[in-house]
Amino acid sequence: MAPWRFLTSLKTCAWAGLAFCVAGAVGSVVMGRYPGLFADMDAQVFAGWFARKGFADPAPTSWLYGLLLATALLAVNAACCTFDRLVQIFRGTVTLHRLLPHVMHLAFLGVVLSHLVSAVYGDRIPGIAIPQGGFAMVGGTGWAMRMDRFDSVMAPEGYPKDFSATVTLFRDRTPVARGVVRTNAPLFHEGYGIYIKNFGTTPQGSPYAVFDANRDPGAAAILAASLLFTAANLLYLFPPRRNDA
Amino acid sequence: MEGAHIILFWLALAAYGAEVGFRLAGVAPSSAWRSPVFAGVLLHAAFLGVRWGLSGHAPMAGLFESLTVFSFCCAFAGLVLCSPGETDAAWKPLSILVLLPQIGAALIDKRITPLYPALDTPWFASHVGLSFLGYGFFAAGLALGIVYLRDGGDAVYRAAGRSALYGFSAFSAGMVCGGIWAYYAWGSYWIWTPKEIWSVIVWIYFATLTHLKFIPAQEGWPGWTKRVEMGATAAGYGVVLLTFLGVSLLLRSSHSF
Numbered sequence: 071m072a073p074w075r076f077l078t079s080l081k082t083c084a085w086a087g088l089a090f091c092v093a094g095a096v097g098s099v100v101m102g103r104y105p106g107l108f109a110d111m112d113a114q115v116f117a118g119w120f121a122r123k124g125f126a127d128p129a130p131t132s133w134l135y136g137l138l139l140a141t142a143l144l145a146v147n148a149a150c151c152t153f154d155r156l157v158q159i160f161r162g163t164v165t166l167h168r169l170l171p172h173v174m175h176l177a178f179l180g181v182v183l184s185h186l187v188s189a190v191y192g193d194r195i196p197g198i199a200i201p202q203g204g205f206a207m208v209g210g211t212g213w214a215m216r217m218d219r220f221d222s223v224m225a226p227e228g229y230p231k232d233f234s235a236t237v238t239l240f241r242d243r244t245p246v247a248r249g250v251v252r253t254n255a256p257l258f259h260e261g262y263g264i265y266i267k268n269f270g271t272t273p274q275g276s277p278y279a280v281f282d283a284n285r286d287p288g289a290a291a292i293l294a295a296s297l298l299f300t301a302a303n304l305l306y307l308f309p310p311r312r313n314d315a
Numbered sequence: 316m317e318g319a320h321i322i323l324f325w326l327a328l329a330a331y332g333a334e335v336g337f338r339l340a341g342v343a344p345s346s347a348w349r350s351p352v353f354a355g356v357l358l359h360a361a362f363l364g365v366r367w368g369l370s371g372h373a374p375m376a377g378l379f380e381s382l383t384v385f386s387f388c389c390a391f392a393g394l395v396l397c398s399p400g401e402t403d404a405a406w407k408p409l410s411i412l413v414l415l416p417q418i419g420a421a422l423i424d425k426r427i428t429p430l431y432p433a434l435d436t437p438w439f440a441s442h443v444g445l446s447f448l449g450y451g452f453f454a455a456g457l458a459l460g461i462v463y464l465r466d467g468g469d470a471v472y473r474a475a476g477r478s479a480l481y482g483f484s485a486f487s488a489g490m491v492c493g494g495i496w497a498y499y500a501w502g503s504y505w506i507w508t509p510k511e512i513w514s515v516i517v518w519i520y521f522a523t524l525t526h527l528k529f530i531p532a533q534e535g536w537p538g539w540t541k542r543v544e545m546g547a548t549a550a551g552y553g554v555v556l557l558t559f560l561g562v563s564l565l566l567r568s569s570h571s572f
Contacts, residue, residue: 087523098509
């Protein structure tokens, strides 16, 4: 069957890979040419951004269509290849070394599908600025966040060596979470991560900090799939045993 | 001590320069362990170790440290893949690929600079270190690809295939570490910047390349042969250079070297 041969073919993989590289290379240049268009790309989940900007301004975002199509074709190609080969493998001699490339394919699929989940069902709430002792609503989560305390350690040269904020999340005036947020150490609550992004001093002289609140429902699955990929990849580096070849 | 450790950098540079000189003169060492590049790698490792101790962070931040780590990883990958024998000829181009980033680093301010708080995490060293290890293997792939295209040889072909596979493996692991780090530091494992896009281009390029050797050459279209595969292995270094230096120097990206 010609369609099945196309979907399982290594040549399809090669051309889809090439298309991805070309689309990505074009995109990296176009992004710089249209900073106004792409500046808020990370300020919301991808599906929302693409629905708003991708369809409204198709010319400068056409590389994204190429990128998405190439990614979809690579994912379908990996899935079909693995299905096709696994049938052959299980009819013959099953060895770890023959299975490992398909474990990597399945892990790659896991990353793509989990990223799709995050890109559709995730949430981005950027730029929550709160002075010390003040409150701010956290997007549509129904939480109010209070910054209880802000701490920073500045080097003599004037750059920040460390900064952190103690925050409390409230729902209906009841505290639901409290913790210290610092760079590389966000506060997680109900699937959201609270990240400290910036800080400064208000005109009144009190410190303030700027936070993002993000939710990536596919992140844990992406981590699991990535670790599976890495483990299979490292095992694949070892030469097969004699009876594995 | 801060100034003295730079002596190790210059000694490593001199060793790499000696290796290039010998290779261009047609003199090959009897074993890798007796070569100037091996001495250079030892001196270079000592330099990086001392600098790590002095600065308190992995010496991989900024252009100077990035270039010198790149050079170190190219030399290390060469020692792994190119041994005296059939693959030894690859040292002629590879020694130049080792020397050039080290010369580039020599021209840059070498002072230890403070680390931005977001970089102060073990994920920084693992992400950058594994990525540069991948770059090193891809550089070895360029040298081996050139030698194969010129002279042929099964051992060179196999070594070039290993360069793509080892480089892809290291780079993949580096990307996983980078994703974990970005998730904890910036709130998302992925952000849309030219650097991230080019990183995935490198990953897809070498992922595709490692698949292409399984296309039987006699199928004709797209005319895949070992020579074309070796050409693509060599060309991969161009993709790496664009990702490492091109994006950082030519395009606007919040993700630096």
